[in-house]
Amino acid sequence: MAATQVIRSEWTKIRSVASTVWTLSLAVVVTLALSMLISALSANEFDKLNAQDRSDFDPTFISFAGMTLGQLAMIVFGVLVVSNEYSSGMIRTSLAAVPQRGTFLFSKVAVATGLALVVGMATSFAAFFLGQAMLGEHRAQLGDTGVLRAVVGGGLYMTLIAMFSMGVAAMLRSPMLGLGILMPFFFLISNILGNVDATRKVGRFLPDQAGSRIMQVVTPVGDDTPYGPWGGLGIMALWVIAALGGGYALLKRRDA
Incomplete structure (x- = not known):
């Protein structure tokens, strides 16, 4: 079966499974609702902050507070996209139709990643604008230094979370x-x-800790993280490559 046919087939599978559609919808709703709430609370508490906290105040990053729960839905989406066929037994039929396992996995991941990217980007921009509206006079503008990078990075972060979950699910x-x-x-x-303190230097190289750096505009005083926003996203991308590589290697070696 040609790669384009496999991709079309995977798109049909994802679109026809209600749980994946509802999961992505939940990612949007939860992220936006929590981002607006945290932004409104932060605006209300701003006058009570001391000088240090005010200098570290990052209105852009605050508007992404909902990403913490939004990534939960992305994890569920990534896992379900890959593992649903195993739990239902349909994987045997799929691999019989597409014996080239690399093509099968690549097509599934490509379609799911494209969908996650669209949802992630839309959610990130919406979270930013709604969050800034809640922050009022303390808001940031999209044209401010580093803000557009952070907003685009938020969408990429959500996408990479889904991709990492797909790789783990494949394993x-x-x-x-x-x-x-x-x-x-x-x-x-x-x-x-x-x-x-004892594990912080290790923890900041984990995928979510490193990747979330891309959404920060203001660097807190005393922060000694050895990489910048894009470096952190690069570390997260390496985790994703390792997870997908592991999933592909095991898919090739194991029976369905």
Whole structure:
């Protein structure tokens, strides 16, 4: 089967599965709602901040506060896109129709990534504009230094989260196992390693810790992170490549 036919087939699969559509919709709604709430609260508390906190105040990054929960939906989307066929048993039929496993995985990831990119970019720009509206006089402008980079970076970050989840799902094949590992990793282990003094230098090289750097415009005083915004996104991209590479290697070696 030609690659274009496989891509068309994968698009049909994703579009026809209600859970993936609802998951992406949830990513948008949750991200925007939480971003607006946190931005409004930050504007209300600004006058109570001390001089140090005011100098570190990053209105752009605050408007992305909802990304924390939005990435949860992206993780679920990435896992379900790949592992749904394993849990339903359809993977045997799919691999029989597309015996070239590299083409099969590439097409699935390419279609899902394109969809995640569109949703991620739309969500990032919407979160920025709505968040800045809530911040009022403390808001940033899209033309300010570093702001457009941060907003575009927010969309790329969401996309890379989905891609990383696809790679992990391809290795594990089980939606429950994939979610059971990724959820604690991003929402517990990464936060602990990134905030405890003994492990902070290791934690900041984890995919979410490094990737989220792209959404920051103001660098806090005393921040000694050894990479910049694009460097952090590059580190996250390396994690994604490793996860997808692992998924492809195991897909080639294992039976369906």
